[in-house]
Amino acid sequence: MTVAIFDYGAGNIFSLKVALEKQGATVDIIKTFDEANNYSGLLLPGVGNFDPAVQSMRKSSKTTFQEYVKDKIPVLGICLGMEMFFEKSEEGKERGLSVMKGEVVILPNKFKIPHMGWNNLKLRKSNPLMDGIPDSSWVYFVHSYRVKPKNDDIIVADSDYGITVPAIVNSGTLYGTQFHPEKSGKVGSLMIQNFLRECKK
């Protein structure tokens, strides 16, 4: 099975690639949506800044994200990748991919920013991504923004950082994690395995 990682040209996508390969996937790095999509899944990695990342997609491709995935292949947006699902972000001026309703806001400055380190998940509902993963599992976060979905129903799990941080969102074939599964030890590997299982379907 082959999945694609979209490269915004901003940073480390190597770890994500390695994490997917460890679970048996073949990984292509893509920089445009204009080529044929024969992939079983797409990953939007979690490094970079909102505007340059969104721009890298729009400038490189005539095909839009929506046209490319056509609600068919599962997409995993990690950190910034998940933030891009929403309509806008306080990190930039660009319009987001707008496949989820809501916005991205900066964490209140009474807390240490970035929210960086291991925090635990509080599960709101069951989800394929969480198969075999116990509630309260530790995952690795590093972010300065949080998502505020218009509809709370898409939130699968939260994390508590003094305020509630939506940690996993899911709507249809779109999955988002605010934390980095590729950096979250065994729990993260299991989550990637779960995502790849969805890609196989």
Place this chain on the structure above:
Amino acid sequence: MTLTKRIIPCLDVANGRVVKGLHFESIKDAGDPVLLAEKYSREGADELVFLDITASQEQRETIRSLVSKVAQVIDIPFTVGGGVKTLQHARDILLCGADKVAINTGAVKNPEIITELMNLFGKQCVVVAIDAKRNYDSAKGKNVFSDGSKKFWFEVFIYGGKKETGMDAIEWAKKVQRLGAGEILLTSIDKDGTKDGYDIILTKAIVETVSTPVIASGGCGEPLHMLDVFKKTDVDAALAASIFHYETHSVDRVKEYLKENNVDVRL
């Protein structure tokens, strides 16, 4: 706020091997970086720091390949530093599989690089390493501390602890935060390699000055020292090298000990 305290093994690498020195000098061999990294990751290390202490131009290619080998065997965050002076060099390291880049001398020489790195890769990628040493001499305009009767200030050193800068570490920490550092890796040169505990005064002072996460480094000789730095300061993470390298203590055992003593850690 349920972030755990992070335990971070550090690999000081010279010529492709992990080494350990005392007060930044008298170096000895401590093992293979890839094997050690894999072991620490498996034992539950929360993060890994990899410092190229030779950091010479010729070694750069070796380091790149080593960084990617390490990145392939671990599934935890990974910071790489040592001799990083340019954006291109930082980018190289990130593309080889590092999650964060630590800059020290490069940032002192050219503070704008902190902001440039932040703009390109995001704050979370930018770790500023500060090597500080107690200076007991004239202290005009410096933040003065005392330990018993002796008064001193903390001076920033560069080039692997070899060259003083005349800069006050407290002021420098404020400045790097303002410029965009996402984290501060704070090493006490006085304590490094001594195995008699972290510099609590230094750590506390920096933690109380900045709001970015701080990693305490230098002086850890036993798990008690980690407990001490977590109990006496609000530091976010503790880094150690030799206690893990020589199998004196394993990462998981140290974390169990901390947990037994009411420090919130990931187990």
